[in-house]
């Protein structure tokens with residue numbers, strides 16, 4: 001059966017009934033209450049109607065779903081937090097294996113590790129680790145799934161000080177396409193362990209991750225805003241600062257519109273600005289000392305970083321970006337930006353089409369950059385920035401405007417890029433883009449794929465087909 005007709009085929013009643021009988025979790029079909037809520041993903045631009053959604057309750061359910069789908073030739077999508085840019089956690093037709101029931105977390109404060117089930121969110125993890133004064137590097141919105149973010153790499157406010165999320169992954173339990181579960185680490189199934197660290201959902205369903213945790217409790221966090229007229233100097237100044245700053249300093253540069261909510265001064269509400277959202281794992285005085293050259297060279301409109309619990313910083317943006325908005329994404333890895341690229345940024349940022357639309361530049365230097373390009377499937381250790389441009393709005397009728405603006409901005413900056421992009425910020429941009437992104441690591445990934453998933457059972461992802 002072709003991929004298309006396979007996905008379109010309505011699942012047989014027999015398939016659904018057998019699944020229902022075999023699982024502890026529920027199986028929802030389009031006739032069931034709760035189906036529409038269960039199929040919805042974070043990006044409302046993605047509207048797909050799976051044949052069934054298996055809300056798994058345990059690892060045995062995951063194994064049963066994989067075996068049933070493989071034997072029946074049913075296309076499968078795996079859903080973690082449902083945040084993926086291109087909506088890879090849901091498909092048209094076929095079976096969604098929904099991991100949201102697998103959210104158990106256990107912190108080992110003595111070993112400074114945290115074990116996390118495959119359907120947890122980063123908010124769940126931060127909540128569990130914070131009482132122990134610990135955190136694992138993750139992204140910026142607390143509702144993002146641990147599974148998808150980790151398997152693509154995982155960058156965030158602790159990247160400079162503690163590395164990417166994958167650099168802190170110690171082991172993972174994975175259910176493979178043939179229904180076997182293996183544990184992978186630096187000592188077991190090393191090739192699979194290498195592939196999971198950046199290779200996305202290509203290799204199996206991770207039911208449990210073990211992460212290293214770091215001493216992160218209270219941090220100095222929050223935003224600084226500059227007028228767009230100051231944005232060139234602010235971006236150039238931040239780039240120079242972050243290149244040599246102590247690794248405890250994290251933060252990303254953004255173009256955005258000031259939201260009309262406290263703590264932002266009313267005079268700034270609705271104003272387009274350039275900004276930095278800081279995260280410093282240290283004392284206020286040393287933070288002030290480190291950032292003072294930038295703040296005095298380019299005096300900001302607003303500067304309010306202060307001490308707050310790490311989970312508060314990590315959920316700061318949640319109310320501004322609830323699930324259900326329209327999102328159009330384009331991304332690139334960038335080297336240190338030349339002046340010409342900075343000018344292009346400022347020119348395009350002045351045209352942010354809606355108040356939710358934004359551009360982020362995440363610095364990747366520091367600890368993450370000291371890992372070798374071939375040490376993990378994720379290879380962009382020498383990129384300076386992970387850049388993402390997102391057109392965002394609640395109104396579906398703006399979808400085309402968001403798309404056009406995002407692509408126009410992206411095309412202006414892409415010539416300055418490394419040619420690759422972070423897989424977790426990509427929509428469906430085709431196989432060449434995936435190949436370019438994995439670059440020299442692609443052939444090894446395809447070989448490992450052939451070993452663990454020779455029939456490309458797990459293909460609803462940034463797909464790396466098995467080597468021939």
Ligand SMILES: Cc1cc2nc3c(=O)[nH]c(=O)nc-3n(C[C@H](O)[C@H](O)[C@H](O)COP(=O)(O)OP(=O)(O)OC[C@H]3O[C@@H](n4cnc5c(N)ncnc54)[C@H](O)[C@@H]3O)c2cc1C
Pocket residue numbers: 042077078079080081082083084085087088089090099118119138139140141143144145146147148149150151152153154155156200201204205206207321424425460461462
């Ligand atoms: C608002 C927002 C902010 C973000 N911020 C950041 C950020 O700061 N840093 C960053 O690195 N990324 C960030 N991302 C990108 C994010 O990493 C990706 O969207 C990621 O795919 C989300 O994972 P998920 O589990 O929520 O997604 P899902 O849509 O559920 O899944 C995405 C992919 O991962 C696979 N997958 C998920 N869980 C598992 C599992 N347990 N086993 C096997 N495969 C699995 C799925 O099959 C699918 O292919 C952000 C995304 C959004 C929408």
